[in-house]
Amino acid sequence: MGLADDRDLVPLGSGFDIVKRGYDRAQVEDHLERLDSDLRLLAADRDAAVSQTNDLARQLEAARSEIAELRGQVERLSLPPTTLEGLSERLQRMLRLAQDEANEIKARAEAEGGHIRAKAEADAGVLRTRYEKLIAELDQRRTDMEAEHRGVLEKARAEADRIVGEARAEATRLDEESLQRRTTVEEDFEIAMAARRVESMKTLAEQEASSKGEAERRLREAAEEAARVRAQIAQEQASSNAEAQRLVREATEEANRRRHDSISEATARVQEATDEANRRVREATEEANRRVTQASQKVDALRQLRNRLSQQLHAVSSALHDVTPLLDPLEEERPQPPQSSTPAPTAPSST
Structure with missing residues (x-):
């Protein structure tokens, strides 16, 4: 808080150098930057004062x-733990x-507590007063700086408008001069172009x-060259025609x-092919006749077989016919007819 109390107020007016088109822009920007830094410092001091006030509270x-x-402890100690009845005189x-000592301590504590409370309330009042005063100073500084800032901006805006107008x-003016110069140049150009046109x-x-x-x-040279070329x-x-006829x-x-x-x-090739075909036909015919002869021989052999x-089958059949009677069983081998065991009937007796 001492730093905030000892700081001087920010100067509200600063002289700027006059240049050709208004104030010096660098000086104006530096002044605005200083104002912004002072505002930040004032805000930091205000925050520190608020923090210190909160700590004191x-x-x-x-x-x-x-x-x-x-106070509660003193009251508890001041209460008698028991009645005086039944206690000895010494007790x-x-x-x-x-x-008595407790009452004295209680009174001293109450007095000291009242003194501390009064001192704390007085300190709190002083701090509150200083804080309110500091807040008022900060608000006043901020208002003055904002007013100065607005004034500087208005001056700069007016100067900018004046510079823009100029x-x-x-x-x-330069456009008019340029138009006049262009007209003169165009006339000179037309004159020069007319002279150059005549010369051209x-x-x-x-x-x-x-x-x-x-x-x-x-x-002429082309006609002569064409005639020479045509003759050539x-x-x-x-x-070329003679050479072509010869080649033909x-x-x-x-x-x-x-x-x-x-x-x-x-x-020649047809004759050779004909001879070869006749030869192959003869060979094929001979081979076919040979195979037919062999087949006929095989057929005759099979017929004889x-x-x-x-x-042989006929002979075997005759032999079997002759052997069949020999295979019949003999008399003793033939089966006997069965004999009857029923007794012969007797003649009836006469009486």
């Missing part, structure tokens, strides 16, 4: 709580002394005449020769 409440606790005297007037037309006429002569010369082309065409004759002769060779070769088997 908490200490006062703690002292009040401690006084109340001590009664000691109890009275203790009660700049616009200067721009208008003259130069173009001369160039056109020389160009026509050069063109006629080049046309005709000569080359005649030689040679190609025709070569084609006829190759066709004759091809026909001869084809005839069948006849022999038939004869």
Whole structure:
């Protein structure tokens, strides 16, 4: 709090250097920055004072709580633990002394507590008064600084408007001068262009005449070159036709020769193929006849084998026919008929 009490008020007016277009901008910005820093310092002092006031209030409440606790202890100690009846004289005297001492301590504690309470309340009042005074000073400083800030901003805004107006007037004047200069330059340009146009037309006429002569010369040279080229082309065409006819004759002769060779070769190959085919037909016929002969021989052999088997079967059948009577059983091997065991009937007796 001592730092806040000893600080001087922020100066509300500062002189700025006058320059060509108003106040010096750097000085104005520095002054505004100083004002902002002073405001931040005042806010920090205010916060510190509020914090200190809160600490003192908490200490006062703690002292009040401690006084109340001590008062309760004194009251508990001042109460007699028991009645004086039935106690000895010595104990009664000691109890009275203790009660007197307790009353004295209680009175002294109450007096000291009242003194502490009064002192704490006085200190709290002083702190509250200082805090309110400091808050009022801070509010006044803030109001003054805001007013000064607004004044500086208004001056700067007015100066800026004036500078903008002068700049616009200067721009208008420069535009008019530029328009006049442009008109003059355009007139000079038109005059120069007219002179150059006349000179250019003259130069173009001369160039056109020389160009026509050069063109006629080049046309003559081109016609001569074309005639020479046509003659050369005709000569080359005649030689090319002769060469082409020669090549056609040679190609025709070569084609006829190759066709004759091809026909001869084809005839020879056809004859060879015919001979080979006849040979293969003869061989196939001989092979077929041979196989047919072999098949006929096999058929004859199979037929003979069948006849022999038939004869053998016939002989076996005759043999079986002759052997069949021999297989019949003999008389003694034949089964006997069964004999009857019933007795013969007797003749009736006569009476």
